[in-house]
Amino acid sequence: MRHTRHPMPSALRRAVLALCVAAGAVAPAWAQMTPVGRWHTIDDETKEVKSEVVITEKEGVLTGRIEKLLRKGADPNRRCTACTDDRKDQPLIGLEIIRGARQVPGKAVWEGGTILDPESGKTYTLRLTPVESGAKLEVRGSVLFIGRTQTWVRVP
Template identity: 35%
Template sequence: MLKSILLAVSTLCFAGHSFAEDISGIWQQIDDKSGAAKAIISIQQDDNNSYTGKIIKVTPRPGYTPQKTCNKCPAPYTNQPILGMEIIKGLKHIKGTNNYEKGRIIDPLSGKMYDAKIRLNSTGKRLTIRASIGVSVLGRNQTWIRLD
């Protein structure tokens, strides 16, 4: 009886702390400045257990002509088409958390490369991307919403 009670209590204690450990899927990128949808990104886990993200659709916005290529990007991204571009590389899951770190993300509109950290919310429906150069405090956040 005591074992049953302890098992029930421990189950209740950890029920709210489950970790959705996989960010693989289709995500809608939301612009942190305008709040508008920007692109649809497919995130996949690689053979080495890191995650990569590729632009699979540029979201049309009124009054905005999408840029076709990554003009200001460093090699190997220089003049690469934005549609199909791999913008996230090397992201690693931090075991026992909803956090992913040690990745790199490129902004194809500015050509800037950033260190990337991602946090998956508890429902598994939203990502908060923290992009920074050097010190995380000096970076910016962006929210992505799961579409699949």
């Protein structure tokens, strides 16, 4: 018995191709809607890059560490002298500044953890929200209802 091929109509072929291309373009953006990755922190006043922070995930819990100090004239040997917990006098490079954040079920928001401001030594409750298809991260630190939000930029 001989099989005959039924060629896919060209309009259908084009539609399938367009769908595949669209799916390929959306998938990388959707995959980046997470805080996990490398981020440049931005100085609130000068708007210059201050540091590079790497956020990792283990068993659903996020941790973030300072990987590099990028501010002009930054001392690579600087320590967290203002810290009052187990991070007291630890080097800023490698310092864990994000602890314990978990994803809110069904949302692209991570909460429940803390963030340390190594300049003041103060710890704040934390909310992380990826924005602009994951290219930026809104980092909100607060005490009670008072807080501030910084926008970090994903390192390509």
